Amino acid sequence: MAESLFDLLKGYLPASGDQQRQEPTRDQDRYLSRILSLRLSDLSTSETESLQQASHSNNVSIQSLSSRSYRTTTSSFEHLRTLGTSLQDLSSTTTDIRNAVPELDESAVKFATSYSKLSDTNAALDARKKSMLLARQAEKVQEILELPMLLSAAIASANNTSSTGVNYSQALDLFSHIKRLQILYPDSEMVKKVLVDAKVAMRDMTTNLITSLRNQNIRLAAAIRTIGWLRRVLPEISKQDVHSSQATTVPSSLNPNAAVLQQEDDFGAIFLCARLCTFLTMAEALAPLRELADQETAKRNQTGQNGRPAEPVRRSSQHSYAVQGQQTERYIKRYIEIFREQAFSTISMFRNIFPPHENQDVADDDPLRLPSALATFPSHLVGLLMETLRTYLPNITDPASRESLLMQVLYAANSLGRLGADFSMMIATLPPGPSPDIAEDEKAEPEWARIIRKHRVQSARLEALAAGQEQAANKSKFADIAVR
Structure with a gap:
């Protein structure tokens, strides 16, 4: 029935598309079926209102849908409008990729061949390996660099x-x-x-x-x-x-121990040079006293040029009398004390630090070997002392002061004599002083001989005194043991 009604009304329906439809759509078929179920009076009364209500409801639904989905709809429209262009671009890009695949494959094969682990001819790969090795060993490298x-x-x-x-x-x-x-x-x-x-x-x-x-x-x-x-x-x-x-280096073919002995002599020379610098520094600290002694030397030379005899002269001061040459005496006395202390300590330490080698006698026979530094060190120190005495000792005209200083020199000589460096007879080379008031039979005796004789007498007394004290101590010790 719906199809018959559709054929009857088909001529009154608006055309859709190029050709008019021969069969009703599903909506049309459903509506025609509904019309057939109505009475004829309903078609003229209630159907019009029903159609208006359905139209209004559809309008409201469309408006609601438009307000909710207008952005999506607009975006979909824009995309749909550019879809054709996008598809063309995608097709051209796909073609370019397809054409670039062989070149990419060739480059990949070349890269794999060049940077293979089995290849040793690539400078960039070698640099990368070194960089990686340095990165792994950075802490160790830093520790080595911090060693200095x-x-x-x-x-x-x-x-x-x-x-x-x-x-x-x-x-x-x-x-x-x-x-x-x-x-x-x-x-x-x-x-x-x-x-x-x-x-x-x-x-x-x-x-x-x-x-x-x-x-x-x-x-x-x-x-x-x-x-x-x-x-x-x-x-x-x-x-x-x-x-x-x-x-x-001494040729070892002549003496196999020569190199070792020469090396020890070198260290000994270093030690003696250092101690010599110490002695010269301490002597230089006496510069204020030396300047005063130089002033007295200048006065003595001026007195000698005027033709006056160099006799003991006392200069009056505010509180007492000062003997001429007193500042020189202080300087020489202090100089001898420094000489005695440093010379004895240096030579004794040298003998303890550098004991004689077991083949020392054989090495001394080697004509190519230099002498030991200790062989010339005492003579050099004594030379410095004698030069100072020759320069400043004539300033002292008091016989007692001269005798005291020369006795001090002899004690220093005996001190070094224990180490094999006695220079007592060197005072014979010093200039003589003024003749003191002595007996006629002693005037022919030189000053240095008289002072050496007195020194020997005093040394003998001291040794006898020390021996007596030692015997007394031994006797008291034996007595204590006997009492116990």
Whole structure:
């Protein structure tokens, strides 16, 4: 029935598209079925209202849908409008990618061949491997680069703290570690640079050690430790100067122990030079007294030029009388005290630090070996003392003062005589002083002979007194033992 009604009303329906539909749509079929179910009176009365209500409801629904989805609808419209262009672009891009795939494949094969682990001819790959290795070993490399700074810090702290031995020992251990690294990696530029910096620090340590040998109150234990450190430091530093070491080394073919003995003599010479600097520094500290003595020398020379005899003269002062040459006497007395102290301590320490070698007698017969520094050191010190006495002793015209000073010189000579450096007879070379008031039979005796004779008498008395005290002490000891 719906189809028959549709055929009847098809002529009154608006055309949709190019051709008019021959069959009703589903909505049309459903509406025609509804119309057939109504009565004829309903078509003219209630159906019109029902259609208006449905139209109004659809309008409201469309308006609600438009207010909720207008953005989505607009965006969909825009996308739909550009969809054709986008599809064309996608097609052209796909074509370009398809054409670029062979070139990409060729580049990938070339990259894989160039940067393969089996390839050793790529400089960039080698640089990358080195960079990665450096990144993995960065902490170890930093520790190696910090070794010279640690070495310098240990050497610097040794001069400011009381634990000098510990710091110097640590510095020597660090330097030995750097030398082992240089042996393990002889071609490493970094290790070579670290070794150069370490040698600079060790030169500073050597300077500090030699400076410590110039300490005025150095003890035997400290001197032995310092020489021991120098024995470890100097050979390592001197290896870099091959030509100088070959020039100063004694041929070992003549005497196999010559090199060892010569090295010990070198350390001995360093020790004696340091102690000589100490003596000269202490003597230079007497410069104010020396200046006063020079003034008295100038007055003496002026008196001699005027033709007046050089006799003991007393100059009046505000409270007492001062003998001419008193400042010179003070200077010479202090100079002799410094000489006696430093000469005895230096030679005695030298004999303890550098004992005679077991092959010393055989080495002394070698004509190419230089003499020991100790053989000339006492004579050099005595020469300095004698030169000072010859210069300033004529200023002293008081016989008692001259005798006191020369007796002090003889005591210093006896002190060095215990170490095999007696120079008592050297006072015979000093200029004589004014003749004192003595007996006629003693006037022919020189001043130095008279003073030596008096010194021997006093020394004999002192020895007898010391022997008597020792015997008395032994007797009292035996008596105490007997009583017990």
